[in-house]
Amino acid sequence: MTSITPTITDRWRSWRGVVGALVLIVLAATLIxxxxxxxxxxxxxxxxxxxxxxxxxxxxxxxxxxxxxQVTTFDxxxxxxxxxxxxxxxxxxxxxxxxxxELAGRPGARLLxxxxxxxxxxxxxxxxxLPGSPETVRKPGCGLKAAVLAGDALVGGSTFxxxxxxxxxxxxxGDTTLVASGSFLTNGKLAENGNAALAMNxxxxxxxxxxxxxxxxxGAPEGGEKSIEQLIPANVGWFTWALVLAVLLTALWxxxxxxxxxxxxxxxxxxxxxxxxxxxxxxxxxxxRDRAALALREAALARMxxxxxxxxxxxxxxxxxxxxARTGQDGGQVRRTLYGDAPGGDAALVALARxxxxxxxxxxxx
Amino acid sequence: MALTGRAALLAVAGALVVLAAPAPALAFWxxxxxxxxxVGVDLALAGSVRALRFERSDDQRVRLGESAxxxxxxxxxxxxxxxxxxxDAWSPSTRPAPREHEVDVPAGQRRRVTTTLRPLxxxxxxxxxxxxxxxxxLGVAAxxxxxxxxxxxxxxxxxxxxxxxxxxxxxLRAIEGLNPVQIRGQGTEFDSLxxxxxxxxxxxxxxxxxxxxxDVVVRTWRPERDRRVLIVLDTGRTSAGRVGVDxxxxxxxxxxxxxxxxxxxxxxxxxxxxxxDRVDFLAYDRAVRAQVTGGGRGDLLPGLVTAMAPLEPELxxxxxxxxxxxxxxRARRRCLVVVLxxxxxxxxxxxxxxxxxxxxxxHLVLLAAVADPRVxxxxxxxxxxxxxxxxxxxxxxxxxRRQVTARLRRHGxxxxxxxxxxxxxxxxxxxxxxxxxxxx
Numbered sequence: 001m002t003s004i005t006p007t008i009t010d011r012w013r014s015w016r017g018v019v020g021a022l023v024l025i026v027l028a029a030t031l032i033x034x035x036x037x038x039x040x041x042x043x044x045x046x047x048x049x050x051x052x053x054x055x056x057x058x059x060x061x062x063x064x065x066x067x068x069x070q071v072t073t074f075d076x077x078x079x080x081x082x083x084x085x086x087x088x089x090x091x092x093x094x095x096x097x098x099x100x101x102e103l104a105g106r107p108g109a110r111l112l113x114x115x116x117x118x119x120x121x122x123x124x125x126x127x128x129x130l131p132g133s134p135e136t137v138r139k140p141g142c143g144l145k146a147a148v149l150a151g152d153a154l155v156g157g158s159t160f161x162x163x164x165x166x167x168x169x170x171x172x173x174g175d176t177t178l179v180a181s182g183s184f185l186t187n188g189k190l191a192e193n194g195n196a197a198l199a200m201n202x203x204x205x206x207x208x209x210x211x212x213x214x215x216x217x218x219g220a221p222e223g224g225e226k227s228i229e230q231l232i233p234a235n236v237g238w239f240t241w242a243l244v245l246a247v248l249l250t251a252l253w254x255x256x257x258x259x260x261x262x263x264x265x266x267x268x269x270x271x272x273x274x275x276x277x278x279x280x281x282x283x284x285x286x287x288x289r290d291r292a293a294l295a296l297r298e299a300a301l302a303r304m305x306x307x308x309x310x311x312x313x314x315x316x317x318x319x320x321x322x323x324x325a326r327t328g329q330d331g332g333q334v335r336r337t338l339y340g341d342a343p344g345g346d347a348a349l350v351a352l353a354r355x356x357x358x359x360x361x362x363x364x365x366x
Numbered sequence: 367m368a369l370t371g372r373a374a375l376l377a378v379a380g381a382l383v384v385l386a387a388p389a390p391a392l393a394f395w396x397x398x399x400x401x402x403x404x405v406g407v408d409l410a411l412a413g414s415v416r417a418l419r420f421e422r423s424d425d426q427r428v429r430l431g432e433s434a435x436x437x438x439x440x441x442x443x444x445x446x447x448x449x450x451x452x453x454d455a456w457s458p459s460t461r462p463a464p465r466e467h468e469v470d471v472p473a474g475q476r477r478r479v480t481t482t483l484r485p486l487x488x489x490x491x492x493x494x495x496x497x498x499x500x501x502x503x504l505g506v507a508a509x510x511x512x513x514x515x516x517x518x519x520x521x522x523x524x525x526x527x528x529x530x531x532x533x534x535x536x537x538l539r540a541i542e543g544l545n546p547v548q549i550r551g552q553g554t555e556f557d558s559l560x561x562x563x564x565x566x567x568x569x570x571x572x573x574x575x576x577x578x579x580x581d582v583v584v585r586t587w588r589p590e591r592d593r594r595v596l597i598v599l600d601t602g603r604t605s606a607g608r609v610g611v612d613x614x615x616x617x618x619x620x621x622x623x624x625x626x627x628x629x630x631x632x633x634x635x636x637x638x639x640x641x642x643d644r645v646d647f648l649a650y651d652r653a654v655r656a657q658v659t660g661g662g663r664g665d666l667l668p669g670l671v672t673a674m675a676p677l678e679p680e681l682x683x684x685x686x687x688x689x690x691x692x693x694x695x696r697a698r699r700r701c702l703v704v705v706l707x708x709x710x711x712x713x714x715x716x717x718x719x720x721x722x723x724x725x726x727x728x729h730l731v732l733l734a735a736v737a738d739p740r741v742x743x744x745x746x747x748x749x750x751x752x753x754x755x756x757x758x759x760x761x762x763x764x765x766x767r768r769q770v771t772a773r774l775r776r777h778g779x780x781x782x783x784x785x786x787x788x789x790x791x792x793x794x795x796x797x798x799x800x801x802x803x804x805x806x
Binding site for chain 2 (some may be wrong): 235275284
């Protein structure tokens with residue numbers, strides 16, 4: 001056999017370790033989530049164990065023999081409201097005036113937490129919310145028994161008129177209790193000050209509590225308009241998925257190589273002149289104009305002396321005289337070019353190189 | 367397994383169906399089911415790639431710059447036709463073409479596939495893998511698999527300098543023809559006796575032979591033959607430097623000194639063989655990389671190019687001690703030792719120069735090196751300070767090169783320093799000059 005493509009058995013043998021590890025990890029994660037009991041949820045959700053949830057309060061109430069049920073739809077709320085305390089925990093999700101009116105028609109006590117304008121209008125007519133103050137720990141400051149027994153508590157937000165507790169943020173109108181903010185009910189804040197006592201006193205007045213905490217907006221908003229998701233036909237969603245499938249198949253089609261990548265040991269590529277270029281750059285980096293000038297002068301002299309009829313041992317005066325005679329240039333000028341000081345700057349070096357070229361050309365052409 | 371463009375097309379068409387369908391969810395899952403079914407049918411009905419059998423033509427050799435055709439025989443012993451594409455993968459430097467072949471091998475039959483290789487560089491190259499993608503009847507999916515089918519191609523040095531050979535042979539014949547002369551001198555040996563003709567030097571009359579015959583007889587001489595020439599190729603780090611323009615691919619980054627040296631060595635060897643001298647070859651850096659000893663006339667050049675083909679520059683400093691020892695072990699009689707290396711002042715100072723007397727005392731040493739035309743171009747640069755500094759560096763290097771050349775000549779070593787294109791010719795000329803002067 002010359003085949004080098006692994007068979008399915010080979011593939012399974014080499015990948016089974018990885019697959020096994022992945023399966024173990026997923027199983028472990030599932031177990032931890034199922035057994036750990038930590039539940040996420042929205043704000044003031046009695047299932048949620050997060051700091052903004054309200055599971056602690058619900059558990060406390062249940063320990064006192066109060067039956068606490070969470071409902072998330074208008075239908076359930078309307079059905080169970082009678083004979084129990086209806087806690088409206090997420091009023092910002094209740095905007096349908098018709099359903100609110102229906103809910104208001106059911107008898108029973110209510111606890112409104114941070115009520116919005118439509119909720120206030122429907123469930124506590126006559127009460128207006130005025131702009132209030134930030135959440136702080138406040139004293140009861142009123143005769144309400146629940147408040148006096150609880151003492152200091154963390155409240156704030158809107159205020160509901162004069163004859164109310166905690167600076168107007170907690171009010172009782174008939175069998176409706178209004179609370180301007182729900183922070184003191186949350187898992188995170190319940191243990192501080194008199195928060196827990198106030199919460200228990202307000203919510204534990206009945207044997208049954210219907211905790212109305214929707215997880216998403218219920219019903220259409222006031223204009224009766226549909227949301228953008230409802231306007232899109234169902235075909236588009238599935239069309240998108242089909243397109244995703246097409247893109248995936250295209251990627252698989254284009255991404256599959258015809259055979260393995262071919263590797264090759266490549267020879268080293270180094271230009272022989274690189275050392276010379278490197279040395280030139282080094283001269284420049286260190287501004288070694290003296291060395292550069294010396295190299296240029298030596299090379300020019302080495303080329304010129306045979307043409308002047310002189311040997312390599314000829315002295316400076318001899319060469320200068322011969323060059324001056326041959327080129328007709330001034331002797332001092334020739335001496336400065338051939339034997340002068342190192343050039344003072346880069347421009348002088350370039351000029352020197354050109355002068356040397358001129359002299360050399362004149363000597364070689366003569 | 368591999369998918370084709372049809373699978374993606376099927377999904378796009380399916381997406382349009384989903385968009386128009388009254389029950390989009392059902393339509394979507396139907397589309398998925400159709401695609402899965404088509405892929406499954408194709409995979410099940412495609413010919414087996416794993417069962418294919420391959421046979422390759424024999425190993426080949428080709429000169430650099432020429433192209434070679436490698437054939438692959440595909441046999442399908444399975445029960446189903448194998449239709450699709452085949453890729454015969456070789457090292458990228460061999461530039462295999464075409465990259466993919468259309469193949470259609472009916473069950474129980476064989477087909478021949480020919481790939482053309484146009485190698486970019488010298489050396490040995492092996493076939494990497496043969497991959498076949500066998501399409502199913504619907505053309506939606508294919509089975510794919512690779513086989514290892516051993517194959518090898520040896521890319522020989524191009525011997526570009528062979529165009530100089532006729533001219534050098536003419537010069538060799540001129541030397542030889544010139545030399546059946548009467549004057550006995552260095553580098554000549556006795557050739558024959560012939561009758562005296564007017565104008566012959568009377569000093570070359572062989573009186574003993576004349577006495578035995580009625581005519582006056584003179585001796586003639588010819589250039590010495592059956593000398594030994596040992597060509598040593600330095601494959602150390604200096605041989606990796608690239609010089610000139612790569613004649614095979616036109617790559618301006620150049621051709622390694624090693625390859626220029628090989629070119630010159632081949633011309634020299636061809637010339638020596640015609641001149642009746644024995645040629646040995648040695649490639650050395652820290653160990654013997656290749657050697658050819660005492661090649662006869664006929665098989666000398668094939669043996670040389672075969673030995674040279676797999677050589678690569680080694681990135682180590684060449685060991686001159688070892689090289690001299692290897693040369694001395696191989697050349698017991700006096701011979702011409704041609705060392706193809708670089709005239710690098712520092713490398714020679716620390717390497718060859720200290721041990722050169724051992725060699726030059728017993729043999730005639732000829733050192734040949736490639737000069738870099740780029741250095742000459744740099745030395746002429748005058749535009750701006752950067753170029754002048756580089757010109758100074760180039761002049762410095764040329765001065766060092768001249769100095770080391772002078773020192774080598776003082777050791778009695780002949781030096782050939784020529785531009786890449788001229789090295790082979792210059793080396794051959796140096797050999798002919800030595801031969802004419804009878805110094806071998």
